[in-house]
Amino acid sequence: MPATRLAHNVFFKLKDSTPANVQALVDACHKYLNVQPGIVFFAAGPCCRELDRPVNDRDWDVGLHLVFDTKASHDAYQDDATHNKFIEENKPTWAGVRVFDSYV
Template sequence: MARLAHHVFFVLKDRSPESIESLASACEKYLDGHEGVVDFSVGTREAELNRPVNLDFDVSLHVIFRDRPSHDAYQTVEPHLQFIAEQKDNWETVTVCDSNLR
């Protein structure tokens, strides 16, 4: 089975450094360390890389899963659901990009 990359880009309603840091910390608290995760990172947009091809976002989440079943199970685990419940009111938009890795 192919590994699956789950990339999520968040634009916040409040784009202050404090709100950005709060969301990045919540990603680390709730979304790392799940069964089947082989790589995890969270980051913030590099303002100086303001090219037309760069997506406008505040926080990026990057999770590589061992396989599709691991990804599917992650979608329903309590910490992931709690993260969404606690954070979703802070999001202006969310863009999810899932892909099979070669």
């Protein structure tokens, strides 16, 4: 059986969700979170406010989407110095963070 990929989706709610602050967090994701080994897909961007159906959860500002080649790569990412630097620099701006992990 081939190795199962792991999708790691993180949704950040900012304390102050001005367009500049949203863009700063998207930029930080691009700077720090797409360099770790084992990433096969990376994307980060703002919530699509134009989609406002009853099923759309819009209680967040920035979405981070990563797919890792294996769970082991994901686990190493969690302890990576660059990932920790991202958290250290940006955590004070967060009102909340939700993480959704799934095998894909």
